[in-house]
Amino acid sequence: MTQLFEVATPDTALLRGVTESAHSPLRAQNNVVRLQGISRRFGHTQALRDVSLTLQKGEILGLIGRSGAGKSTLIRCLNGLEQPDSGVIEIEGRNITGLSEKQLQAVRSRVGMVFQHFNLLSAKTVAQNVALPLKIAGMDKAQRQQRVAELLELVGLADKAQHYPAALSGGQKQRVGIARALAASPALLLCDEATSALDPETTRSILALLKSLNQKLGITILLITHEMEVIKSVAHRVAVIDGGEIIEHGPVWQVFADPQSAVTRTLLRGLLPQLPDNLAARLSQQKQGEVIYCVHAAGDDAQGDLLTRFAAALPGKFRLLQGGVEHIQHYAVVRFFIALPASNIADEQQILSWLHTQQAQVERVGYVASHD
Numbered sequence: 531m532t533q534l535f536e537v538a539t540p541d542t543a544l545l546r547g548v549t550e551s552a553h554s555p556l557r558a559q560n561n562v563v564r565l566q567g568i569s570r571r572f573g574h575t576q577a578l579r580d581v582s583l584t585l586q587k588g589e590i591l592g593l594i595g596r597s598g599a600g601k602s603t604l605i606r607c608l609n610g611l612e613q614p615d616s617g618v619i620e621i622e623g624r625n626i627t628g629l630s631e632k633q634l635q636a637v638r639s640r641v642g643m644v645f646q647h648f649n650l651l652s653a654k655t656v657a658q659n660v661a662l663p664l665k666i667a668g669m670d671k672a673q674r675q676q677r678v679a680e681l682l683e684l685v686g687l688a689d690k691a692q693h694y695p696a697a698l699s700g701g702q703k704q705r706v707g708i709a710r711a712l713a714a715s716p717a718l719l720l721c722d723e724a725t726s727a728l729d730p731e732t733t734r735s736i737l738a739l740l741k742s743l744n745q746k747l748g749i750t751i752l753l754i755t756h757e758m759e760v761i762k763s764v765a766h767r768v769a770v771i772d773g774g775e776i777i778e779h780g781p782v783w784q785v786f787a788d789p790q791s792a793v794t795r796t797l798l799r800g801l802l803p804q805l806p807d808n809l810a811a812r813l814s815q816q817k818q819g820e821v822i823y824c825v826h827a828a829g830d831d832a833q834g835d836l837l838t839r840f841a842a843a844l845p846g847k848f849r850l851l852q853g854g855v856e857h858i859q860h861y862a863v864v865r866f867f868i869a870l871p872a873s874n875i876a877d878e879q880q881i882l883s884w885l886h887t888q889q890a891q892v893e894r895v896g897y898v899a900s901h902d
């Protein structure tokens with residue numbers, strides 16, 4: 531996979547696969563966004579600290595972080611609502627820091643925004659809501675009508691043009707929000723918790739829409755979300771922000787397979803197989819009964835068969851407690867927990883060396899009293 535995204539952080543151990551200079555001419559041409567050393571302080575709060583990242587054309591980047599991490603400030607900097615104290619923000623190669631409000635308006639038309647609560651005007655029809663940015667941009671009525679019809683077709687709402695928002699479901703309202711954000715054919719779509727107000731099924735349909743828009747239009751998307759499922763299903767890359775700094779980033783499958791920071795592990799907790807609660811509660815670091823290991827690996831389909839091969843190679847030597855394999859971005863991500871008698875050192879050694887020959891990572895989680 532080609533390198534699509536680069537982040538500079540002080541902790542280089544957390545950077546993965548950065549193979550190309552951010553300043554090469556080829557990259558510069560493909561960059562829709564380039565942030566270089568962005569910092570922003572509010573009083574004593576450092577909301578953003580030396581953030582550098584690029585989004586290339588056609589990339590879907592997920593940005594995750596705890597509440598207060600700096601996500602909204604970053605978004606506001608990207609659409610020109612906030613000016614950083616230092617650093618450079620380029621949208622399609624144009625530095626937008628220090629622009630006048632009038633100059634910023636032109637930049638904003640290149641950046642579409644999708645909101646959590648849709649932000650539709652209730653007194654206007656679906657068509658009028660979508661037409662609004664075009665009207666503000668001065669497009670004539672006939673062109674507007676044609677463009678609105680195209681956009682509603684694109685988001686699957688051609689039959690709702692004359693409806694009012696109140697008559698729409700949440701998912702339909704968000705489709706209107708997306709059509710409106712796309713009206714001026716922006717280069718970048720900023721989605722701020724775009725599916726957080728929707729039920730799981732509607733979320734899936736909105737994500738499918740975003741994915742197809744990304745493929746059809748080649749639009750670059752920045753997804754800000756606290757829903758890790760969203761990242762897993764549509765993003766190419768993920769960046770983790772904490773305390774205003776990008777602390778970890780990489781292709782989604784890699785970060786999900788082997789999160790490096792404690793913050794990322796906490797954010798991904800609901801998505802990664804965990805030790806069952808009853809066992810976690812009894813876990814001790816004192817050697818006793820059974821030893822528990824967490825095994826994880828990621829890679830091609832062969833790596834996806836790891837658990838099957840493991841069970842076949844060492845039958846009866848361990849108990850599977852939890853976990854398995856899932857596929858993210860065409861990569862197999864394997865994570866499971868096993869237990870084995872702590873007294874049988876020979877078996878334990880055999881298991882560990884077999885797993886190491888398979889490039890699996892193995893972590894001793896602790897001990898529990900014997901299973902009976």
Ligand code: ADP
Nearest residue numbers: 572575577595596597598599600601602603604
């Ligand atoms: P997130 O979107 O990740 O929840 P924010 O970007 O909203 O985080 O906020 C980052 C930090 O900056 C927080 O500590 C927040 O309280 C602070 N902050 C953001 N905007 C302002 C502001 N206008 N005035 C003062 N503090 C702010």
